[in-house]
Amino acid sequence: MSDVLDLETLDGPGRAALERLILTLADSKRLMGIRYSDWLLGAPSIETGISASSMAQDEWGHARLLYSMLKDLDRDPEAYEHDRASEAYASVSVLDDEMPDWAAVVAAMTLADGALSTVLSSFAEGTFETARSRVPKMLAEEEFHSSLGAAWYRRLAQAEGEARKLLTAATRSMLPALLAWVGADDEAARLMVRAGVIAPAAERLLAYRHAVRDLTALVDVDVDAVEPDPAWDPARGRAPGRPSEESVERARGDRNRALFVE
Amino acid sequence: MREIVYDVFARKGRGDQLVHIGYVDAFDDETAKVYAWKTYDEENWFEMCVVERDAIIPVTNGEGHFAQLKRARDE
Numbered sequence: 001m002s003d004v005l006d007l008e009t010l011d012g013p014g015r016a017a018l019e020r021l022i023l024t025l026a027d028s029k030r031l032m033g034i035r036y037s038d039w040l041l042g043a044p045s046i047e048t049g050i051s052a053s054s055m056a057q058d059e060w061g062h063a064r065l066l067y068s069m070l071k072d073l074d075r076d077p078e079a080y081e082h083d084r085a086s087e088a089y090a091s092v093s094v095l096d097d098e099m100p101d102w103a104a105v106v107a108a109m110t111l112a113d114g115a116l117s118t119v120l121s122s123f124a125e126g127t128f129e130t131a132r133s134r135v136p137k138m139l140a141e142e143e144f145h146s147s148l149g150a151a152w153y154r155r156l157a158q159a160e161g162e163a164r165k166l167l168t169a170a171t172r173s174m175l176p177a178l179l180a181w182v183g184a185d186d187e188a189a190r191l192m193v194r195a196g197v198i199a200p201a202a203e204r205l206l207a208y209r210h211a212v213r214d215l216t217a218l219v220d221v222d223v224d225a226v227e228p229d230p231a232w233d234p235a236r237g238r239a240p241g242r243p244s245e246e247s248v249e250r251a252r253g254d255r256n257r258a259l260f261v262e
Numbered sequence: 263m264r265e266i267v268y269d270v271f272a273r274k275g276r277g278d279q280l281v282h283i284g285y286v287d288a289f290d291d292e293t294a295k296v297y298a299w300k301t302y303d304e305e306n307w308f309e310m311c312v313v314e315r316d317a318i319i320p321v322t323n324g325e326g327h328f329a330q331l332k333r334a335r336d337e
Contacts, residue, residue: 045265047286047297054300148296155289 005127005195007072014195017188018128019073020090021197023080024181024237025123026066027091028116030251031243032108033059038098039105055109055145062138069130082257086248092116092181093239094174096247103156103166107174109149111212115178117142118208119198127196150215157218168219175221176229177239182208186234268294269318270302272310285315 010018036056043049067077094112099105117139124135156167185201192198199207209223216223231239242248249255265287273280283302288294294312302310320329 045287047288047293047301051296051300054303144296144299147292151290151292151296 003127003196004129004132005197010195013188014191015073017191018195018197019070019075020188020235020237021123021192022066022069022073024090024092025116025119026063026069026080027089027251028095028112029059029063029066031089031091031095031247032113032116033057033063034247034250035095035099035105035108039102042102043105044102051144051148052105055148058138058141058145062141065134065138069128069134072130082252084248084252086242086245088236089243089248089251090236090238091243093177093241096241096243098244098247099170101166101170103163104170106149106152106156107167107170109145110153110215111171111174111178113142113145113149114211115182115208117146118182118204118211121207122199122204123197126192126198131197153215154218157215164219168221171216171219171221175216175223175226179205179208179223179226180228180230180232181238183228184232184237186232186237188234188237265289266294267315268298268312269315270298270310270312272302272305272307274305275308278308280309280311286312 007015007018033056036052036059039052040049040056043052064081067081070077070080092112092115094108099108120135120139120142123131124139126132153167156163158164183201183205189198189201193200198204213223229239233240243251266289267285268288269285270283271280272283286294286297286301288297291312298310298312315328315331316335318328318332320326320332323329
């Protein structure tokens with residue numbers, strides 16, 4: 001285990017880089033939860049819908065824990081959770097819009113949730129003490145998401161016709177942006193690597209490709225041959241664009257603003 | 263898609279009885295485990311397991327739940 005990071009030693013750009021890392025993870029968790037919640041009643045079976053509901057709750061719990069890490073940087077998590085415009089969200093771009101079909105949900109469950117777990121694993125093994133203590137429980141809960149996603153991915157990949165086509169299309173569509181996000185290697189990401197907060201980009205990409213390689217091969221997608229999407233917004237640590245307004249209204253809790261209890 | 267019925271058994275504490283708490287429809291053992299854990303999450307179970315209903319062999323020939331299910335299956 002590496003040494004613990006003394007936050008007092010981080011300069012302005014270092015603190016901004018850590019804030020960006022926490023936010024991209026927290027916002028992605030929140031949006032992942034929304035994407036699961038979209039399918040509570042439209043999933044292929046009651047059991048799958050209940051699992052989607054439970055996973056949505058997991059993701060929102062993880063998001064809450066991640067936002068609260070901003071306190072270590074003297075930031076108010078409540079403002080980040082409830083007062084930002086959609087263009088400020090740092091969530092990974094594949095979660096910006098509602099999934100068009102169950103195959104896309106399965107691809108997101110496997111590839112996007114898997115990307116989050118890859119970066120979180122790196123975060124948990126790094127020098128940021130709060131991540132070391134809080135992230136392992138998230139990763140333990142994520143094992144169920146991974147297991148369900150892989151089972152559904154295999155099932156759809158082995159199906160005839162439309163299901164396999166949709167899964168293949170969703171896989172091809174999501175991977176470039178996810179590889180760019182996992183393998184972020186701009187100045188802010190390198191600052192975090194130098195501080196020991198996360199592993200180098202090449203290691204993160206290696207871990208991610210290893211995690212998804214066998215599954216994507218089932219739909220004839222070689223993850224080692226997929227290039228990361230070059231489109232990048234360094235201010236937020238994600239691709240350009242933003243989550244749909246409706247999603248962000250739900251993430252912020254706009255309809256219940258008067259009833260917030262913190 | 264073929265679904266398999268799995269019965270779910272759990273115990274709350276180490277010394278408690280293992281009891282039948284419900285069932286899930288799943289397409290393999292992995293999905294059955296996830297569905298069971300996510301569906302029957304009202305307790306912090308010490309132990310939970312699933313078993314394919316077809317693998318349960320009723321010992322009595324009475325009106326018990328599993329004996330009735332087996333008879334219905336065999337008819």
